[in-house]
Amino acid sequence: MSRSAHPAGPRHADVLPEGHYTAPADDLNALDPKVWARTVGRDADGVVTVGGIPVMQLAEEYGTPAYLLDEADFRERARAWRTAFGDDADVFYAGKAFLSRAVVRWLDEEGLNLDVCSGGELATALSAGMPAERIAFHGNNKSPEEIERAVRAGVGRIVLDSFQEIVRVAHIAQSLGKRQRVQIRITVGVEAHTHEFIATAHEDQKFGIPLAGGQAAEAVRRALKLDGLEVIGIHSHIGSQIFDMSGFEVAAHRVVGLLKDIRDEHGVELPEIDLGGGLGIAYTSDDDPREPHEIAKALTEIVTRECEAARLATPRISVEPGRAIVGPTAFTLYEVGTVKPLEGLRTYVSVDGGMSDNIRTALYDAEYSVALASRTSDAEPMLVRIVGKHCESGDIVVKDAFLPGDLAPGDLIAVPATGAYCRSMASNYNHALRPPVVAVRDGAARVVVRRETEEDLLRLDVG
Numbered sequence: 001m002s003r004s005a006h007p008a009g010p011r012h013a014d015v016l017p018e019g020h021y022t023a024p025a026d027d028l029n030a031l032d033p034k035v036w037a038r039t040v041g042r043d044a045d046g047v048v049t050v051g052g053i054p055v056m057q058l059a060e061e062y063g064t065p066a067y068l069l070d071e072a073d074f075r076e077r078a079r080a081w082r083t084a085f086g087d088d089a090d091v092f093y094a095g096k097a098f099l100s101r102a103v104v105r106w107l108d109e110e111g112l113n114l115d116v117c118s119g120g121e122l123a124t125a126l127s128a129g130m131p132a133e134r135i136a137f138h139g140n141n142k143s144p145e146e147i148e149r150a151v152r153a154g155v156g157r158i159v160l161d162s163f164q165e166i167v168r169v170a171h172i173a174q175s176l177g178k179r180q181r182v183q184i185r186i187t188v189g190v191e192a193h194t195h196e197f198i199a200t201a202h203e204d205q206k207f208g209i210p211l212a213g214g215q216a217a218e219a220v221r222r223a224l225k226l227d228g229l230e231v232i233g234i235h236s237h238i239g240s241q242i243f244d245m246s247g248f249e250v251a252a253h254r255v256v257g258l259l260k261d262i263r264d265e266h267g268v269e270l271p272e273i274d275l276g277g278g279l280g281i282a283y284t285s286d287d288d289p290r291e292p293h294e295i296a297k298a299l300t301e302i303v304t305r306e307c308e309a310a311r312l313a314t315p316r317i318s319v320e321p322g323r324a325i326v327g328p329t330a331f332t333l334y335e336v337g338t339v340k341p342l343e344g345l346r347t348y349v350s351v352d353g354g355m356s357d358n359i360r361t362a363l364y365d366a367e368y369s370v371a372l373a374s375r376t377s378d379a380e381p382m383l384v385r386i387v388g389k390h391c392e393s394g395d396i397v398v399k400d401a402f403l404p405g406d407l408a409p410g411d412l413i414a415v416p417a418t419g420a421y422c423r424s425m426a427s428n429y430n431h432a433l434r435p436p437v438v439a440v441r442d443g444a445a446r447v448v449v450r451r452e453t454e455e456d457l458l459r460l461d462v463g
C-alpha cells in the first residue's frame with residue numbers, strides 16, 4: 001500500500017502530523033472512478049453531478065446532509081453479480097447494508113434474492129413485494145415471533161445459528177404444518193478482514209456453530225432428524241471488506257469437508273453451499289477490489305475443485321454481497337460549517353452531519369476520501385480532518401484527507417462510498433435528524449427514504 005507518514009511534497013503544513021494518509025492527488029478536483037458512483041462527474045462549472053444533476057441543485061431541493069444514491073450504478077452492480085454467477089448460483093443481497101423499498105424493487109427486477117436479519121428487514125422486503133421464496137432469514141437470536149412470521153410468509157430459507165434455534169424453528173414450522181427449508185451456519189475457523197485472514201481460533205464469536213470439536217456435524221445430525229426442517233445446505237460467512245480470496249479457499253475446503261462427512265454418515269448430499277458476503281470495495285484510491293466476474297470464477301473453481309476431490313456433485317452456490325453492491329453507489333453530501341486550522345497539526349472541517357450518519361469511522365477506524373463538490377479549486381492542498389457536529393471528539397467522518405486550502409464555510413463537500421452501513425447504522429445521537437436517501441437516475445431525482453423531522457422524534461417521545 002502506498003501509505004506513508006510523510007507523503008511526497010507536503011504543502012500548506014510545514015510538518016505533517018502522524019497519521020495514515022495518502023499523499024494528495026496531483027489534481028484535487030479529479031474524481032477517482034474507483035471510489036465514486038459511476039454516473040458521478042463534474043459539469044462545465046466544476047460542480048459535481050450525479051445522474052446528470054448538479055449537487056448544488058440537489059442540496060437546494062433536499063438539503064444537507066443527504067445520501068445521494070446512483071440508481072443506474074446500483075442496478076448495474078446488482079446485474080453484474082447476477083450475470084457473473086449465472087443461473088446455477090444465487091446472489092442474495094445483504095439487506096443490512098442498506099434496505100429500502102425502492103432497493104427491494106430494484107433487486108427484484110434485477111433477479112437478485114435478499115438476505116434479511118430482523119423482523120423489520122423482513123417487513124420491508126415483503127411490503128415491497130419481494131417474493132418470500134427469494135428471501136433468506138439470518139440472525140443469531142431470531143425471536144420466536146420473527147421465526148413464525150418468516151415461516152408463515154414462506155421464506156426460502158432460514159439460516160440456523162445455534163442448537164436452540166434448530167429445535168425452535170423445527171417446532172414452529174411443525175406447529176404450522178410446514179417443513180421449513182434451512183441452512184446451518186457454521187464457523188470454519190477462518191476470519192477475513194480487508195487484506196488479511198487468520199485461519200485459526202476464530203470460532204470465538206457469536207455467529208454460527210463451530211466446525212471444531214464436531215459441533216457442526218452434531219447440528220446437522222440433529223436437524224436431519226426433525227420433521228419440521230428440510231436441511232438444504234451449509235452456510236459460512238468469514239468477514240468483511242475482503243480483497244484476498246484465500247480466506248474463501250480455506251472456508252470452501254472446510255465446508256466441503258463437512259458435506260463429505262455428512263454424505264458418509266447419513267447418505268445424503270446437501271444440495272447447497274453458501275459462502276456469505278464480505279467482498280471489499282474501494283473507499284480510497286489505495287483499495288483495489290475485484291470485479292464480480294473474477295470473484296464468481298474464483299469461488300466456482302474453488303468449490304468445484306474441492307467437490308471433485310471429495311467425489312461430491314458440486315452443490316448450488318450462493319453468495320451474499322451487501323457492501324460490494326450498494327457501497328460504491330452512494331455518497332454523502334455535506335455543507336461545511338466551520339474551518340479551523342490548528343497550526344502544525346491539521347485543519348478541522350466541521351460538517352452538518354457526522355457520526356449520526358456515518359458511524360463507521362468511529363466504530364471501525366474506517367478510511368474514506370472526500371472532495372470539494374460545489375466548485376473546483378486550484379488552491380494548494382491542505383491536510384484536513386472532516387468532523388461532525390456531535391458532542392464527541394471521536395465524531396470523525398474522514399480522519400485524514402487533503403482538500404483545497406481555500407475551503408470555506410458554505411462549500412459543499414462529498415464523501416464517496418457511503419452506500420453501505422451508513423444510513424442503515426445511522427442514529428439520532430444529539431437528536432440528529434437522519435438524512436434522506438435521494439435516488440438519482442437519468443436527470444431525475446426522487447426521495448426513497450425521507451429526512452427525519454423533529455415531529456418524527458417527538459412522536460416517539462410520548463411524554
Ligand SMILES: *Cc1c(COP(=O)(O)O)cnc(C)c1O
Nearest residue numbers: 094237240277278320321322323
Ligand atoms: C453482513 C453479512 C453479509 C454481507 O456482508 P458485506 O460485507 O456487506 O458483503 C452477508 N452474509 C452475512 C451472513 C452477513 O452477516
